[in-house]
Amino acid sequence: MQFNVVKTLSAAAVFLAFAGSAQAADATCEVNRPVKFGGMNWESNLVLVDVERFILEKGYGCETETLPTETLPALAALERGDLDVNTEIWLNSVAEPWEKAEKTGKVKRVGELYLGGESWFIPRYTAERLPELKSAADLPKFKDEFKDPEEPSKGRFYGCPAGWGCEVTSTNLFHALGLDDTYTLYSPGTGAAQKAALTSAYKRKQNVVFYYWYPTPLVGSMDLVKLDLPAYDAETHKCLTSPDCKDPKPSAYPENPVFTGVNTKFAREAPKLTEFFSKVAVPLPEMDATLAHMEESGDDAADVAQWFLKNKADVWTKWVPAEVAERVQAAL
Template sequence: MKAFKAIALAGVFGMFATAGALAEDATDPIKIITNNWTSQLVLSNVVGQVLQSKGYNIEYKSSDTQLQYTALAAGDMDFQVEVWEGSQAESFDKAVAAGALDLGAHEAVTREDWWYPSYMNEMCPGLPDWKALNACAAKLATAETGTKGRFVGPPADWGKHYSERIQALKMDFQEVPVGQAATLWAELQAAYDRKEPVVLFNWTPNFIEAKFEGQFVEFPTYEPGCFTDPKWGSNPDAIYDCGAPAKGYLKKAGSKQLGEKWPMATEILKKVNFSNPQIAAAAAMVDVDGMTPEDAAKKWIETNPDSVKAWLQ
């Protein structure tokens, strides 16, 4: 079976072979960043395997979600395939100002925010409005949070400001962050099986939307001033009194030297483009089907030859 997969993948890449792809590019490794959520790991491997098919030397480098942008600006890492507006825009903008490359946006539209399973609509009338959720806080209280409702938050390095939002909106909740994305899904599955109330961090595109029925909580509509101007919004003494962007971008970022050392690879990376369904499918191969990110990337390439061809034209 493995031999068959290797032959099939070689056939896919053979369709896109061109002579002299490295003629203008350096031979030292392009350092592709990997993070701690599934779609990013799979898509990083997709890009890496495509570049390897063109003869490029690829090295995968794990990084903290925020510190990666300092590394990009400094030239210590070279490519990030998933820049999420809702959690990374501030760090990304600083990196670009310091010389990192904005390599353009994907077709995919993103959202990152509080999310709950749809059966809670009966438990908490008025959902998805955040005030209705707050009125229902007692039903989400645990031994850990006392009388406050528990919000299952993302890993701390994802750069969210949910504790600040809770304070700014004077919500009767407490954030309890997890260490990794898999813990979010374990919490959701356990609650879902018992039809118990739960509110947790979620995002789209994600495999979750195909497996569980649910909705994002609707907070005050995001505007940039919410994150910088205390006078914006309902609390004149605090920032973060709003939700996240409901239609956020998903971009790609490069190091300062990417275009100088690997100009032809940079042109490929600018063309790399994923849609919402493609990203959700990539994550599902790992989180639902149990594949490794490396094998999921191979399968993705095999099943999306037209996309790969467009990148390499």
């Protein structure tokens, strides 16, 4: 997710203020201000944030706000206290920045959501057309099969959306594999733009090579093949996650721990809410089912969050005390 300069998230920033205006009558929030969530623009985060906000508003009597942001600016904002909660941090995409932030004592890792994954993919129909294309290192031989419409002498590789933490890793890996002479590294402006471009190419059976992460509706709905990468090496990969990596070397992606981070001051002010965030965990099959419902229904994140709360009570009721669960279920 190329590294953007961290933006100052001030009070003047434009908030998506889906503020929870009505507090549960029989619950009193631990903080007397809105709880501030970082709002990323990928599906699992959008849904999980809306699930957590509904639980805080209806179960704990809190008001909430979401601040639209991106991975690295969100981490800086969490450290400053401009955000209270970052629901979904993909550790391998921000390993070095997270380590630095954690050492300040201003942020805390409090809950393990699931183990995600990342890879470089081609569609299966492309793999069948190009049976000798097995690994990312083979890509230079096939540049004409992935022609960049804006620079036809090169192929196009779809990297991570601009500003996301994974852009640093995919960019460093692109350079480490020596692809600069044969491919352009195309970083879509948003996750939605990336998904739209890949979906369009797939529907038209065009050859396309790209970075993506999972669980996601896109990976679940397409028949894809992973390109082989050199064996995972922890130190090599750590450099790949750094914007300042001077001499990147190729390494496969490891399994990616996805966790919740909170501002340490907020954790002291709101121990019950922090305990809730520490228990938020979604088994991968349940996350896959939720994102598949989102893809099939076309519903927005708020509607899918409602679907999750109504249909996955066996998952989320484990996160909260019984009386909180009762208040949430009464509000559905």
